Amino acid sequence: MEITYPFAKVFVDSTNKLNLFFLHDVEHSTFQQLGDIGTGIVDFCELDFSKLQEKIKALETVEVTNANFDDMKKVYWNAADLLKEKHSYIHFFLKSDLFRNFYNADRSEGEKVSYANFLFQYYINLQAVYAEALEFCLSNEILPEYTLPERYVMFCNLHPNFTQHMLRSMYGIAPIANGRFDTSKLIAFNDPAEVDTRKVLQNIHRDSEHPVSMWQYFAIQSLEEMFYLEFMEMIKRGIRIKRCGLCDRYFVLADKRKRDYCDRIYKGKRTCKQIGAKQKFNQSVEQDSFLQEIQRTYNRMYSRYYRMDAWDGDRQTNKMTEEQFKAWTDMASKARQEYKSGKISGEELLRRISENPECSRSS
Ligand SMILES: [Zn+2]
Numbered sequence: 134m135e136i137t138y139p140f141a142k143v144f145v146d147s148t149n150k151l152n153l154f155f156l157h158d159v160e161h162s163t164f165q166q167l168g169d170i171g172t173g174i175v176d177f178c179e180l181d182f183s184k185l186q187e188k189i190k191a192l193e194t195v196e197v198t199n200a201n202f203d204d205m206k207k208v209y210w211n212a213a214d215l216l217k218e219k220h221s222y223i224h225f226f227l228k229s230d231l232f233r234n235f236y237n238a239d240r241s242e243g244e245k246v247s248y249a250n251f252l253f254q255y256y257i258n259l260q261a262v263y264a265e266a267l268e269f270c271l272s273n274e275i276l277p278e279y280t281l282p283e284r285y286v287m288f289c290n291l292h293p294n295f296t297q298h299m300l301r302s303m304y305g306i307a308p309i310a311n312g313r314f315d316t317s318k319l320i321a322f323n324d325p326a327e328v329d330t331r332k333v334l335q336n337i338h339r340d341s342e343h344p345v346s347m348w349q350y351f352a353i354q355s356l357e358e359m360f361y362l363e364f365m366e367m368i369k370r371g372i373r374i375k376r377c378g379l380c381d382r383y384f385v386l387a388d389k390r391k392r393d394y395c396d397r398i399y400k401g402k403r404t405c406k407q408i409g410a411k412q413k414f415n416q417s418v419e420q421d422s423f424l425q426e427i428q429r430t431y432n433r434m435y436s437r438y439y440r441m442d443a444w445d446g447d448r449q450t451n452k453m454t455e456e457q458f459k460a461w462t463d464m465a466s467k468a469r470q471e472y473k474s475g476k477i478s479g480e481e482l483l484r485r486i487s488e489n490p491e492c493s494r495s496s
Pocket residue numbers: 377378379380381382394395396397405406
């Protein structure tokens with residue numbers, strides 16, 4: 134299939150970063166180096182779509198006419214803009230998806246509106262899929278008895294669609310030396326006609342006289358493709374995630390250093406890491422017997438829900454329904470959050486978890 138603007142060229146190198154050229158149109162592009170790999174997916178899963186959903190919902194009952202089409206279009210653009218400062222790349226790709234829809238000459242105005250609706254709902258649903266994928270495949274605390282490859286295969290059995298994604302890859306000349314993308318050799322220009330190709334090539338190939346510095350990159354056109362690429366790079370590299378000791382949200386473990394807290398703002402201008410490090414009990418999450426107990430229960434529920442028949446993808450024999458599991462994990466997550474922020478005691482945390490009927494029934 135043909136690639137149309139806007140799209141991104143994504144160069145993956147040996148570092149923990151993704152190198153993205155956002156090609157807005159034929160003449161305009163911007164470059165961004167994103168890191169650490171995995172942050173885009175984790176941030177997506179933590180995004181709050183409720184405001185955006187409100188905006189879209191208001192349109193559901195409106196009939197599309199010639200007179201109100203432009204106004205409706207604006208609502209979708211504005212809804213996408215809500216995510217602008219909240220995520221590194223969602224805004225670009227979501228707007229690209231909308232752009233291709235609204236400027237599609239083969240669709241009627243009514244079709245464009247219903248596709249835009251579908252698009253937003255699709256991504257909101259995708260959030261749940263990726264949240265599950267992250268936890269199932271890459272969480273440090275869940276399913277510790279299985280290896281990473283085992284977990285990935287089990288996940289693919291549960292979600293066969295997941296293995297059928299295709300990404301388009303191309304070759305391009307890029308400033309890459311020793312497997313690393315060299316951003317210092319990038320040039321920014323406003324007018325392609327002004328680029329001195331000979332000089333650019335000399336600059337890129339300064340270190341080598343012979344081979345062409347050719348690198349494979351991905352031509353990424355939709356948000357879903359971008360999520361898939363980033364997630365597969367996490368799997369390939371074994372990049373793990375962990376729950377923050379303070380805000381309880383997942384964060385990416387970028388390297389082997391031991392970390393308990395994320396870098397998100399927790400209170401005022403201070404991050405979880407800054408506050409967490411000074412907490413009174415000052416002990417790591419691993420040493421906290423209450424949290425350990427919760428984690429054991431969580432893992433028991435997890436195994437029970439997935440029944441580990443995930444190996445053959447048959448979920449029918451599960452004793453727990455998806456709703457029950459979701460209700461239980463929501464409750465546990467809320468209780469854990471309150472405990473971590475000091476709102477409830479460890480005893481209270483255990484009481485809440487054990488009072489839940491789903492949990493006491495042995496598996
Ligand atoms: Zn945190």
